[in-house]
Amino acid sequence: MDSIISVNRLSKEYGSLKAVNNISFDVGEGEIFGLLGPNGAGKTTTIKMLTTLLKPTSGTATVAGYNIKTSQNSVRKHIGIIFQDPSLDDELTGRENLQFHAILYNVSSDKREAKINEVLKLVELEDKADVLVKNYSGGMKRRLEIGRGLIHEPKVLFLDEPTVGLDPQTRRHIWEYIKKLNESTKTTLILTTHYIEEADYLCNRVAFIDHGRLVALDTPDVLKDKLGGDVISLKAKTGSDALEKRLKSTSWVKTISRHDETIDITVEEGEKKIPSLVKIAEKIKVQIDSVSLHKPSLEDVFIRYTGKSIREEEGEGWKGHMRAIRARRSR
Amino acid sequence: MVDTNAIYVLWLRDIKRFIRAKSRIIGMLVLPIFFLLGLGLGLGNLIPSSVLGGSYLEFIVPGIIGMSLIFTSVASGTSVLWDRQFGFLKEILVTPNSRSAVVIGRVAGGATTAMLQSFIIVIISLLIGFNIHFTAATALAIVFMFLIATTFISLGLVFGSLINDFQGFQLVTSFVTMPLFFLSNGIFPLSALPGFVKYIAYLNPLSYGVDGLRITLAGATSFLNPIHLGWLVISPLAIDLFMMLLSSAIMIAIASYAFNRTDVG
């Protein structure tokens, strides 16, 4: 795998706070790479350093072959970024925002219009191109920002929380654009998110970030497999003890745990094991009250690695969410 | 390294926004027009023209143009705060362009729009009886407007780069702009000012800018005396021009320095 981004022991300190703490990773060309972590984990700080907006306290990185400390201008020429917070000029039209961006990145004037139209088509904003951005919805603004990031054909596109503050339907839409553009343009994408489903759905590989540290890095499937399979929760009306004893001696049950009347077991391919479980229970005359199957999510993996849920910090997330909505609405 | 693209885009952006924001144009014109009507027509009648060597209207119109320029220009520094607030500053600063180019583009854009406002004031002045004394030097009036604007837009950019909150910006700029205007020859001839105030006014670039406008637009006599350097005689107009070029250059340099340090937000 050819790396297009190579991060080497990168750190950023704010006083005594280690916002980013000694992280290293590589991103392959054409990959969708995710940084997943709760609010305050250090994702934006990492992105800001990789996009030359912030100087690292120590460590370094190369992006598209250029060093972020010594070749800032070359890095900037080859990257695009969609910031966590809105960054459009509301008093210009969508097309003007794109035109200005194209000129700022030195896109030659004969290619400019074609490129702008191509991008408008990709993010489905052709009809709204000549409307002032202040009349756009939040989702339209986000799409315009994504399109804008592509105008100068960057080698790497950074997306910092691309769907924060958007409703679930719009979020789905944005996901489709992101997938589409990765497939059609082969641009390497590096995105941050605190939405588990987003990382799971979009990313080829995910790095978990917590308190500035990189705690795990792999494909979503491999990460989930490390948990050892699916969890089935069984509740019996009576005879829980007998059932537990019987399951302990069943070969395909990998782990078993008991809270009150609920028995949790880990198995592979859980959906196929449910019928067998019911049969076993019938044989020993135990009446099962309920069965539930839980496929491990990246959330479970995150809990395994950090001992806490990403969602625990949702309070802060909600504040950030409201801030994003306000910023999108005001003016 | 000159990033002409960035300069052009930032200039164009200011022009587009200016044309679209009709209410803002009117808002910025209200104060100068009140001064023009109040002082030019009202107070002007009470002042014998012998004091000024001409009508008070002829005296005050260049002063009001200077006033409109300084107020509009310094206030234009808020655009940095807005851009920071709305995130557009990041978008500009992550592009492969130097920050000096960004500053020059902003100054060029702000200067163009401030000058357009001055033209409107000139037209209104003509309507209420002001006469332009056309001479070979009259075209220089535009240069003086431009230089006053660049000097004080740069000052506004310094404040915009250093101050992150709107109230603070408002407070600081009004504490600076008002004295700058009143401690110049904008409303009173410098000869009417008490001693130490006069010296402050001599240090104020606006005095030279307004003096230049008075000479070029109204054919007035300068507050300066020609400087004799041997056989070389430097006219007051040349001194005004030199002082304004100097202040523009210094202020743009300071603005670039401050903007280089600004917080992206």
Ligand SMILES: Nc1ncnc2c1ncn2[C@@H]1O[C@H](COP(=O)(O)OP(=O)(O)O)[C@@H](O)[C@H]1O
């Ligand atoms: N300019 C700053 N000054 C001080 N602390 C900061 C600054 N920016 C971010 N931080 C802190 O650094 C940590 C990481 O922030 P950030 O990178 O924004 O997290 P994330 O994007 O993962 O939510 C947080 O604790 C945040 O409060």
Ligand SMILES: [Mg+2]
């Ligand atoms: Mg963030």
